[in-house]
Amino acid sequence: MDRVLRDGRLSDDRRVDIEITDGLISRIVTSAESPPDTLVDDLNGWLVLPALAEPHAHLDSALTAEFAPNRRGDLQGAFDAGDEAFAAGNITHEGMVARAVNAIELLMVHGVTAVRSHVAVGGRFGVRHVVALQEARSHFGGLIDIELVAITLSPMTGTAGAENRAALLEAIELGVDRVGGCPHLDPDGAGLIENAIKVAADAGIGIDLHVDETLDPSVFTLRELAHQVQGSGFEHPVTASHCVSLGMQAPQVQVEVAREVASAGINVITLPQTNLFLQGRNHQTAIPRGLTAIRTLQEAGVLVAAGADNVQDIYNLVGRSDPLETAALMVMAGHQLPDIAYEMVSNDARECIGLLRVDVAVGAPADLLVIDATSIRHAMADAPLSRRVYHNGLLVASANQQTVVHRTE
Secondary structure (H helix, E strand, O other): OOEEEEEEEOOOOOEEEEEEEOOEEEEEEOOOOOOOOOEEEEOOOOEEEEOEEEEEEOOOOOOOOOOOOOOOOOHHHHHHHHHHHHHOOOOOHHHHHHHHHHHHHHHHHOOEEEEEEEEEEEHHHEOHHHHHHHHHHHHHOOOOEEEEEEEEOOOOOOHHHHHHHHHHHHHHHHOOOEEEOOHHHOOOHHHHHHHHHHHHHHHOOEEEEEEOOOOOOOOOOHHHHHHHHHHHOOOOOEEEEEOHHHHHOOHHHHHHHHHHHHHOOEEEEEOHHHHHHHOOOOOOOOOOOOOOOHHHHHHOOOOEEEOOEOOOOOOOOOOOOOHHHHHHHHHHOOOOOHHHHHHHHOHHHHHHHOOOOOOOOOOOEOOEEEEOOOOHHHHHHHOOOOEEEEEOOEEEEEEOOOOOOOOOO
């Protein structure tokens, strides 16, 4: 036994001691006697939950909002802000590494033990962002699982996409974990999907594509992705992020495509923060929410996780690097109940990343969030900062929040 978490509260309100051995939960008892050399953490009745995960981040752009302001607040304003920041020389290797390290630390303090980040590849970036994020990742050995996806700029197809395709191959040689891209932005979306599958198959890695990040129902590449994944016999994990336009299809089309996505074994990640901010600005009445057809996908058996996407950058001016914020949006905008919303940012997100699911149970990996709350609903509603975060049984981050009301007599 390496560590005892004393007096933790389980989701069924039981107060227990949790023993950890070799990174796994080895025993859960009402009271444990600890050998003299065992680390003991007194949890003071705080709630013990599976750790959080961030399945879709952009660490190369995180925390840039102060010096790259999106003055219009829309997608074109984001592009303009990015161009201005690059032209002004504000995007440096050292600055990107420092911001990425800061962003990862913020995720950890809030309870995240695994993150998948997309990183821009191609165009004026080449593979510089990959190199920067790999350097940032090197600061966290054993503290958090970090996966990088090469989101290749468009176009990826045709003669015009040759340079971007070459950059993707270079990124794979550098060791990115998945192939990414945006088929809905490419002149040949089907061709992009075909190329992504071939490149990923040759490299023996999975795929995570930005798919149909638009409210325009005529832009609809998700079905093509499902057909190609099934038709090619691709054997590695596939994730479709965003899938916004699916939510704009007729109900029967949603059901049909959701079944095809399930049959292809594709996971879906919905991203409420950025999509609520950017989508629907041209609609004056009955403004759409910018979310995919969550319930229809779930009912078809598709694994649907939720992520933050952008945090304090040109695409999302706010965000606190806390998946509980995303979970709360799943309750309010995605019509999910709190327990399901929490799963979407914890175990469902972990499974999307390719990690084992975590239960507060004997034999499970000791990836845990301990938070000063009485229930999942309470944790999501108040988002208290008092937290302790364990990864493979190690305490990797903690925060203590103190609040005082100063009354006068």
